[in-house]
Amino acid sequence: MNKLTVARAPVSEWLAQLPSVDKVLALECCQDWLRHYGRDEVLRVIRSTLALIRQECLAQKRTTQPDLEAVLAEIRQTLEKRATPNLRRVINLTGTVLHTNLGRAVMPPEVIDAMASAAAEPCALEYDLGEGKRGDRDELVEELLCELTGAEAATVVNNNAAAVFLLLHALSNRKETIVSRGELIEIGGAFRIPDIMKRAGAKLIEVGTTNRTHPRDFSEAINPKTALLMKVHTSNYVVQGFTAEVPEADLARIAHERQLPFVVDLGSGTLIDLARYGLPSEPTPRQALEAGADLVTFSCDKLLGGPQAGILVGRRDLIQKIKKNPLKRVLRVGKVTLAGLEAVLRLYRNPETLPQRLTVLQLLTRPESEMQAQALRLMPQVQAGLLTCGLTLHTRPVKSQIGSGSLPVERLPSVALAIEASTKAHEKTVVRLERLLRASPTAVIGRLSEKSLLLDLRCLTIDKEQVLVAHLLAAVASLVAAP
Ligand SMILES: *Cc1c(COP(=O)(O)O)cnc(C)c1O
Numbered sequence: 462m463n464k465l466t467v468a469r470a471p472v473s474e475w476l477a478q479l480p481s482v483d484k485v486l487a488l489e490c491c492q493d494w495l496r497h498y499g500r501d502e503v504l505r506v507i508r509s510t511l512a513l514i515r516q517e518c519l520a521q522k523r524t525t526q527p528d529l530e531a532v533l534a535e536i537r538q539t540l541e542k543r544a545t546p547n548l549r550r551v552i553n554l555t556g557t558v559l560h561t562n563l564g565r566a567v568m569p570p571e572v573i574d575a576m577a578s579a580a581a582e583p584c585a586l587e588y589d590l591g592e593g594k595r596g597d598r599d600e601l602v603e604e605l606l607c608e609l610t611g612a613e614a615a616t617v618v619n620n621n622a623a624a625v626f627l628l629l630h631a632l633s634n635r636k637e638t639i640v641s642r643g644e645l646i647e648i649g650g651a652f653r654i655p656d657i658m659k660r661a662g663a664k665l666i667e668v669g670t671t672n673r674t675h676p677r678d679f680s681e682a683i684n685p686k687t688a689l690l691m692k693v694h695t696s697n698y699v700v701q702g703f704t705a706e707v708p709e710a711d712l713a714r715i716a717h718e719r720q721l722p723f724v725v726d727l728g729s730g731t732l733i734d735l736a737r738y739g740l741p742s743e744p745t746p747r748q749a750l751e752a753g754a755d756l757v758t759f760s761c762d763k764l765l766g767g768p769q770a771g772i773l774v775g776r777r778d779l780i781q782k783i784k785k786n787p788l789k790r791v792l793r794v795g796k797v798t799l800a801g802l803e804a805v806l807r808l809y810r811n812p813e814t815l816p817q818r819l820t821v822l823q824l825l826t827r828p829e830s831e832m833q834a835q836a837l838r839l840m841p842q843v844q845a846g847l848l849t850c851g852l853t854l855h856t857r858p859v860k861s862q863i864g865s866g867s868l869p870v871e872r873l874p875s876v877a878l879a880i881e882a883s884t885k886a887h888e889k890t891v892v893r894l895e896r897l898l899r900a901s902p903t904a905v906i907g908r909l910s911e912k913s914l915l916l917d918l919r920c921l922t923i924d925k926e927q928v929l930v931a932h933l934l935a936a937v938a939s940l941v942a943a944p
Pocket residue numbers: 620621622623648652693694695696697726727728729759760761770771865866
């Protein structure tokens with residue numbers, strides 16, 4: 462009661478003193494905005510900002526009178542914010558190279574060039590230039606895919622989830638697909654093998670137990686309604702201890718004895734054995750096909766290092782059947798994706814240069830000594846600033862992850878900058894710093910671990926070093942300004 466009578470009088474005065482839309486429009490600063498953002502946008506923002514301020518005054522959410530300076534500052538901020546893209550750039554210092562929430566694979570310059578020119582100009586996407594008639598967009602990459610995997614035929618869809626879905630819909634609709642119980646995986650929440658099966662119209666027959674599945678489990682489950690035997694690469698976890706899984710070659714033999722196709726969802730699918738580059742091995746489509754798989758599916762934006770897409774390779778007759786399914790049209794990829802995919806696949810023709818040319822592999826194979834040298838370059842530039850906020854800075858050996866379900870238990874030795882509170886009183890400052898870095902123009906994403914902020918340097922390319930330094934110093938300045 463008391464509060465109301467005290468507050469009401471000044472609020473009505475504040476409202477009366479707010480500038481009109483016309484008054485703002487006539488101001489000098491507004492002429493710049495009009496040139497830059499256009500009349501419609503500036504008017505929209507002036508009106509909405511004034512309305513918001515009025516509403517906040519009436520709701521007594523403001524404790525001081527909004528003067529002209531404050532009103533103009535709010536309009537400017539809103540104009541700037543609305544002009545900033547929603548898809549923000551990020552410096553990935555999480556230590557996860559293929560981070561699904563940060564867009565997975567970062568692509569090489571020649572791949573980006575190919576995608577940009579496909580976007581900028583007309584291209585022969587579905588046009589046979591030799592014959593002067595309609596062509597098939599899959600042909601742009603089919604030969605390369607066959608060459609790199611040893612398959613007879615190939616097709617491309619939106620992502621690997623789509624590849625698995627289309628495969629089941631085309632080959633197992635109203636029929637049964639047999640999968641080991643140990644492989645009924647969930648990936649990133651929305652992709653669960655049993656749910657995909659159901660939506661594709663396939664009846665899932667689970668065999669074996671979580672930890673052990675034997676050849677006879679499969680052969681005994683086969684009946685006239687069986688359409689496929691399927692193996693799913695358990696991307697994001699491992700079953701350890703008393704375990705048994707049926708090797709691909711045995712599954713292929715069991716399937717083929719009954720004239721059934723054997724299909725494999727490889728998940729990440731790298732086209733070359735990474736052991737060659739000193740990394741842990743991940744199965745390749747070629748190995749699966751050589752073991753007898755009739756079809757293999759995999760992602761293009763995981764270890765392969767390209768744009769988001771899903772690939773199906775294998776027997777020609779099965780690929781033909783899949784391509785004839787009407788859902789292929791629903792799940793097809795666009796020209797920008799195909800241009801990027803073709804460019805990235807071409808890099809695989811020369812495996813020797815791949816660690817220099819394929820960005821994902823470049824990051825995965827970065828030597829520790831290089832990250833250590835980078836840490837030593839960065840530290841003197843920000844150490845003093847951090848110290849003024851009560852924060853200490855050290856280097857720390859950490860383990861990076863490959864990510865996106867590739868090699869879930871393998872870790873790569875890396876180097877991180879570790880920022881910690883110098884006293885207990887400064888522990889909150891570490892949390893605030895993490896938030897400020899996330900709000901930077903190029904968002905800096907590290908990870909809070911125990912009481913430190915860890916900035917894993919594995920994915921910090923040289924060209925982003927000074928951006929990171931600038932954002933760290935700006936965050937320090939904010940912390941100093943408002944301790
Ligand atoms: C990642 C993954 C998928 C999903 O692939 P997307 O390209 O993300 O659709 C499916 N199966 C396995 C085994 C995976 O690892």
